[in-house]
Amino acid sequence: MRKNSFCPRLSPGSFCPISHAVLTGTARGSSQLQAGPCLFSSPLPSTSTCLRYPVSCSGLDPKASLLLEPPWSTTFKGQTVTLICRGPRSPAQGDVSWYHDEHLLKTNSEEIHIKTSGYYKCKTHGSSISDPVYVKFLSEWLVLQAQHPVFEGDNVTLRCQGKDDETVKEKSYYRNGKKLGGTNNSGTIIVYSASRDNSIYYCTASGKKFWGPWTETSNHLRIHVQELFPRPLLRASPFQPTEGSPVNLTCETRLPPQRSDVQLQFCFFREGQALGSGCSSSPELRIPAMWSEDARSYWCQAQTVTLSVKKKSLRSYIRVRRVPVSGVNLEIQPRGGKLIEGENLILVCSVAKGTGTVTFSWHREGTQRSLGRKTQRSLSAELQVPSVKAHDAGKYYCAADNVQGPVLSQRLRVTLAVPASRPVLTLRAPGAPALVGDTVELHCEAQTGSPPILYHFYHDGVTLGNSSAPSGGGVSFNLSLTEEHSGNYSCEADNGVGAQRSYRVILSVTVPASRPVLTLRATGAPALVGDTVELHCEAQTGSPPILYRFYHDGVTLGSSSAPSGGGVSFNLSLTAEHSGNYSCEADNGVGAQRSEVVTFNVTGTSVSKVTITAGVIGLLSVLGLAATATWVSRFRTQRNSGGLSATGTPSCGPTVGQGPSSSHTRGPSCSEPALMELQPVYGNVGPGHGDLIYSQVSSIQRSKGNPENSPRMHQEDKEPVVIYSELKKGRPDHCAGQASSGGRAREEASENYENVSCALSAMEH
Known part of the structure; x- marks a missing residue:
């Protein structure tokens, strides 16, 4: 490899950094790249950028270009023409060599001025010698000139020039003796799409002088048309591809620097069939894969966009090598070969190497047929065995063959697992209902499934525990019941190929009712007849509903239910018979519990009332209301006349006899008529007479002796005398009737008596 100061340092396999470089070939099957003084080996760069710079296809440095100024290759003798040499780098650097008719001129300038006819060539540093240019100096009066340089497909300007153009009247142009167009007096004509056909051109000029008309013929000119681009060269990389590998085809050619703006198109062919999508601006075509049947002759074509220039490459035969299969491998999906019954088994057979069409086959040990x-033309293939069953278990292998004999893979085992079915949960309690303290057995079993099976037990979604069945079947879990064990139970069976949950089973744990507590809540203390007492019974624990029963001296008073638990109450309006022993009972169906006995006494009717014996009641019946009315009348008369003291004590009092069932009066000890005073004998009267009430008529308090107000008092500090009367209870309407007849008398009496309104009315009557 040639190196100098211009050649950049590149790593092996790098491309030349100069944008206008081209691939060139030396020997068959090899490729090299030249860019200036640098020479690089394959890999090949993109030829699309390389075609715009003059690089020799022979492996030499690019040619220099020789330009004329003015751009006419033929001119009049005595005139001067400037020659300019252009190399790969412009302006040219270093020495420039000039040649005239193969003789080296002693100059190193980029430009020279000439006046002598002949062939001229030049060479710059980093280029090869340019194509020769023939410059001709003529002594004729009329000269036909052609521009330089001219390339294939160019439009050429011809100029017919006389030494004295003022006398010229008409000019005509000819090619191979035939006149081109009509008369043209402009001095130039354009020849379109010049070709390298060695045509001969000349022109004529005519005019008039004093001696008469004249005609002059120019020199004969053969236009030097240069090649626009050389015949393309088709290259294949690699030259002998392996079957199944890709191939890159390159159509190589070059454009001169003076025509670097020309657009080329490239077409590729296999035999007579076009490849790819047709012609394109890219000089490269990639064939993704070459197969044995693709081993044929290939060629390419380069052409201008205007199709004025077309050139075909020579044909190249591409051979394709076949590689025998090797490295046959079998892969099972799912990985590991563990399948669930009913799944699809996928067998993938692949080869590490092998070209062309490969035949794959799959086998299971113990079977004759595949x-x-x-x-297919690939390095792998797959086979699917749908819905595998138990008999599909075993060892599998595959074989691959590309006409050179089958190669077998390793053997892989396939196992099948049966998923566990939905388990059934059974709760086995010693009795119904399940009670706190009982031991319940939870049994979970899946009817089918590959062992081992792991069972999980759940209570309201929370794990209770687990147990394994190594050989299948079911397992049990014992639970000592508490109140919190009520709820939903389920179990799960899992054998590693999918867990199955059982249906929920509801367990209700019944808690026996505890011994209830009876509480008696009276409106006051002590409890009196007519009061309302609340009996409250409550068991602190126990599964609802709880039925409560209330007892008085062993006799059922009533019952009430608590659907949601808690206690209940029972109200009782007291009578004298309600004294005694009370208890209650709580029953929720799993055994009744009786409370402790509570003793309750009913003491009386009110604080200022007493119960009168049957004798007193009889006495009051005999005397009637008449005596009471007489006493009341006298008492009111005495009070109104000043017979009572300021304290309401009479000036004299009666002497009342006492007895168990009757009473008598002694004579009064004062001058005024004596008041009849009743002194009752107290005793318990049964409260069964619901229509009787006892009303205090009057309470007379005797004070200490007062000679002024009570001269007839014989004793001091006497106890108060209380008068009662037995009355029937009056209904509200009855009371209203009495009120209407009582009148003003009741109004006056109310000032001195503490009584019931109906009772007072009765006494007044």
């Missing part, structure tokens, strides 16, 4: 066979 499971399947596929022939």
Whole structure:
């Protein structure tokens, strides 16, 4: 490899950094790249950028270009023409060599001025010698000139020039003796799409002088048309591809620097069939894969966009090598070969090497016929066995063959697992209902499934525990019941190929009712007849509903239910018979519990009332209301006349006899008529007479002796005398009737009596 100061340092396999470089070939099957003084080996760069710079296809440095100024290759003798040499780098650097008719001129300038006819060539540093240019100096009066340089497909300007153009009247142009167009007096004519056909051109000029008309013929000129681009060269990389590998085809040619703006198109062919999508601006075509049947002759074509220039490459035969299969491998999906019954088994057979069409086949040990066979142009193929069953278990292998004999893979085992079915949960309790303290057995079992099976037990979604069945079947889990064990139970069976959950089973744990507590809540203390007492019974624990029963001296008073648990109450309006022992009972169906006995006493009717014996009641019946009315009348009369003291004590009092069932009066000890005073004998009266009430008529308090107000008092500090009367209870309407007849008398009496309104009315009557 040639190196100098211009050649950049590149790593092996790098491309030349100069944008206008081209691939060139030396020997068959090899390729090199030249860019200026640098020479690089394959890999090949993109030829699309390389075609715009003059690089020799022979492996030499690019040619120099020689330009004329003015751009006419033929001119009049005595005139001067300037020659300019252009190399790969412009302006040219270093020495420039000039040649005239193969003789080296002693100059190193980029430009020279000439006046002598002949062939001229030049060479710059980093280029090869340019194509020769023939410059001709003529002594004729009329000269036909052609521009330089001219390339294939160019439009050429011809100029017919006389030494004295003022006398010229008409000019005509000829090619191979035939006149081109009509008369042209402009001095130039354009020849379109010049070709390298060695045509001969000349022109004529005519005019008039004093001696008469004249005609002059120019020199004969053969236009030097240069090649626009050389015949393309088709290259294949690699030259002998392996079957199945890609191939890059390159159509190589070059454009001169003076025509670097010309657009080329490239077409590729296999035999007579066009490849790719047709002609394109890219000089490269990639064939993704070459197969044995693709081993044929190939060629390419380069052409201008205007199709004025077309050139075909020589044909090249591409051979394709076949590689025998090797490295046959079998892969099972799912990985590991562990399948669930009913799944699809996928067998993938592949080869590490091998070209062309490969025949794949799949086998299971113990069977004569193959499971399947596929022939295709690829390095792998797959076979699917749908819905595998238990008999599909075993060892599998595959074979691959590309006409050179089958190669077998390793053997892989396939195992099948049966998923566990939905388990059934059974709760086995010693009795119904399940009670706190009982031991319940939870049994979970899946009818089918490959062992081992792991069972999980759940209570309201929370794991209770687990147990394994190594050989299949079911397992049990014992639970000592508490109140919190009520709820939803389920179990799960899992054998590693999918867990299955059982249906939920509801367990209700019944808690026996505890001994209830009876509470009696009276409106006051002590409890009196007519009061309302609340009996409240409550068991602190126990599964609802709880039925409560209330007892008085062993006799059922009533019952009430608590659907949601808690306690209940029972109200009782007291009578004298309600004294005694009370208890209650709580029953929720799993055994009744009786409370402790509570003793309750009913003491009386009110704080200022007493119960009168049957004798007193009889006495009041005999005397009637008449005596009471007489006493009341006298008492009111005495009070109104000043017979009572300021304290309401009479000036004299009666002497009342006492007895168990009757009473008598002694004579009064004062001058005024004596008041009849009743002194009752107290005793318990059964409260069964619901229509009787006892009302205090009057309470007379005797004070200490007062001679002024009570001269007839014989004793001091006497106890108060209380008068009661037995009355029937009056209904509200009855009371209203009495009120209407009582009138003003009741109004006056109310000032001194503490009584019930109906009772007062009765006494007044």
